[in-house]
Amino acid sequence: MSEPPVISTRGLTRYFGKRCAVQDLTLDVPRGCVFAFLGRNGSGKSTTIRMLLGLLRPDRGTASVLGCDSRQLTPELRARIGYLTEEHQLYGWMTVRQAGEFQAAFYPRWDEKFFRGVIGHFGLKPEARVKELSRGMRAGLCLALTLAPDPELLILDDPALGLDPVARRSLVESMIYLTRRADRTIFFSSHDLADVERVADHLAVLDYSILRACCPLETFRNSVQEVKLGFAGPPPPLPPIPGLLQAFRTEREVRIACVHYNAATERALQALTPLTLERVPLGLEASLIRYMGERGEKTLILSNTEVSS
Amino acid sequence: MALNININTGSSVPIYKQITEQIRLGVATGRLAVGDQLPSVRALAESLAINPNTVARAYNDLAHEGLLETQPGRGVFISAKRQVLSREESRRRLEPLINTLISEGMALNFSAEELQAAFAKQLRQWQNEKGNHHE
Numbered sequence: 456m457s458e459p460p461v462i463s464t465r466g467l468t469r470y471f472g473k474r475c476a477v478q479d480l481t482l483d484v485p486r487g488c489v490f491a492f493l494g495r496n497g498s499g500k501s502t503t504i505r506m507l508l509g510l511l512r513p514d515r516g517t518a519s520v521l522g523c524d525s526r527q528l529t530p531e532l533r534a535r536i537g538y539l540t541e542e543h544q545l546y547g548w549m550t551v552r553q554a555g556e557f558q559a560a561f562y563p564r565w566d567e568k569f570f571r572g573v574i575g576h577f578g579l580k581p582e583a584r585v586k587e588l589s590r591g592m593r594a595g596l597c598l599a600l601t602l603a604p605d606p607e608l609l610i611l612d613d614p615a616l617g618l619d620p621v622a623r624r625s626l627v628e629s630m631i632y633l634t635r636r637a638d639r640t641i642f643f644s645s646h647d648l649a650d651v652e653r654v655a656d657h658l659a660v661l662d663y664s665i666l667r668a669c670c671p672l673e674t675f676r677n678s679v680q681e682v683k684l685g686f687a688g689p690p691p692p693l694p695p696i697p698g699l700l701q702a703f704r705t706e707r708e709v710r711i712a713c714v715h716y717n718a719a720t721e722r723a724l725q726a727l728t729p730l731t732l733e734r735v736p737l738g739l740e741a742s743l744i745r746y747m748g749e750r751g752e753k754t755l756i757l758s759n760t761e762v763s764s
Numbered sequence: 765m766a767l768n769i770n771i772n773t774g775s776s777v778p779i780y781k782q783i784t785e786q787i788r789l790g791v792a793t794g795r796l797a798v799g800d801q802l803p804s805v806r807a808l809a810e811s812l813a814i815n816p817n818t819v820a821r822a823y824n825d826l827a828h829e830g831l832l833e834t835q836p837g838r839g840v841f842i843s844a845k846r847q848v849l850s851r852e853e854s855r856r857r858l859e860p861l862i863n864t865l866i867s868e869g870m871a872l873n874f875s876a877e878e879l880q881a882a883f884a885k886q887l888r889q890w891q892n893e894k895g896n897h898h899e
Contacts, residue, residue, distance in 0.1 A: 628810070631814070631815065631816070634816060635806070648774070653773060653815065655815065656817050673780075736776035737776055738774050740774060
């Protein structure tokens with residue numbers, strides 16, 4: 456339980472000129488989890504990842520990875536981290552096999568069988584030239600190059616970007632394969648909530664450079680609720696409702712999304728004497744969209760919470 | 765296993781619940797019998813392309829209900845079915861299901877009598893099928 460987090464940031468902040476890209480980010484990623492890092496484009500995800508890897512200096516705050524300050528990562532520690540960027544760096548003249556051999560030279564724990572497994576999974580032939588590969592195949596090769604060193608921590612920056620559905624599924628399967636070792640941690644940013652729902656057990660949401668949620672995925676889903684109130688005529692004005700995210704009114708109905716729905720919320724709503732009051736189950740995407748409304752809710756930042764399993 | 769588990773992402777039902785519901789239904793309809801083996805957590809997770817923790821969560825919930833048990837070194841099996849919910853709790857869960865049936869049925873312009881008849885007919889058919897599975 457008290458095992459130190461694999462990734463830990465405290466008050467991490469970075470400006471680009473006057474624009475704040477990441478503001479006061481405090482985040483822990485427990486060992487052994489699959490952690491989805493969500494947020495709109497430009498919300499600061501890539502900037503955070505680059506600071507985690509020591510590729511970018513924070514203006515304030517600290518980041519540590521595998522127990523070491525990100526600014527002082529040694530080559531030995533870096534070899535235990537797999538990092539897949541948005542832009543893949545490959546030599547076009549190499550064959551797939553040569554790209555593997557080139558990469559293997561840098562990693563003592565290189566797992567050739569795993570490398571071949573992943574490239575086979577993406578339908579790649581060892582003799583194919585890198586420059587002739589499709590986007591999905593290039594992504595598969597990059598993933599294989601990142602996974603074969605058997606990283607303790609895998610950091611993926613939007614790995615699903617531009618992948619077709621088949622390649623995306625291969626990506627998900629490869630990520631799940633990595634979790635065969637219980638101590639392996641995956642930290643990935645994504646916009647694909649279907650994939651997030653499949654593989655992630657924790658999530659964090661960054662919005663306009665600010666952390667808005669950080670908790671187990673199941674906690675998030677359980678905490679965002681929607682109810683539908685039916686009335687005989689136009690719905691009455693709403694009283695203050697704790698945790699209100701959104702209210703949507705129609706002629707005889709009002710739909711209310713709120714966080715931490717409880718007995719007090721229910722009493723406040725019953726006081727409006729609706730004809731009907733029913734829960735509307737939400738999917739992950741709907742929950743996220745409700746939560747990310749303009750009210751700036753930040754109540755789902757939970758720390759040190761374990762996955763209930 | 766005579767049960768094919770399917771999951772849908774983007775559903776309002778979380779994945780672990782989709783799994784528990786399908787296994788529960790499998791047991792209730794007789795497609796899964798006591799002693800039937802289920803895939804291991806790892807195998808089911810990999811075949812469905814989902815996080816193993818999700819499968820473990822579903823199996824744990826079912827184990828708590830007494831519906832399945834893990835025999836170390838052998839695997840996961842359907843065990844004796846036990847009623848764990850109180851009668852009152854069961855009734856409380858049943859009510860919204862019936863309400864949905866009534867309101868959706870009425871919306872499709874069926875009368876109360878027609879709904880009753882349709883329900884009774886479907887129930888008889890279901891009982892017959894379940895009987896066949898047990899043979």
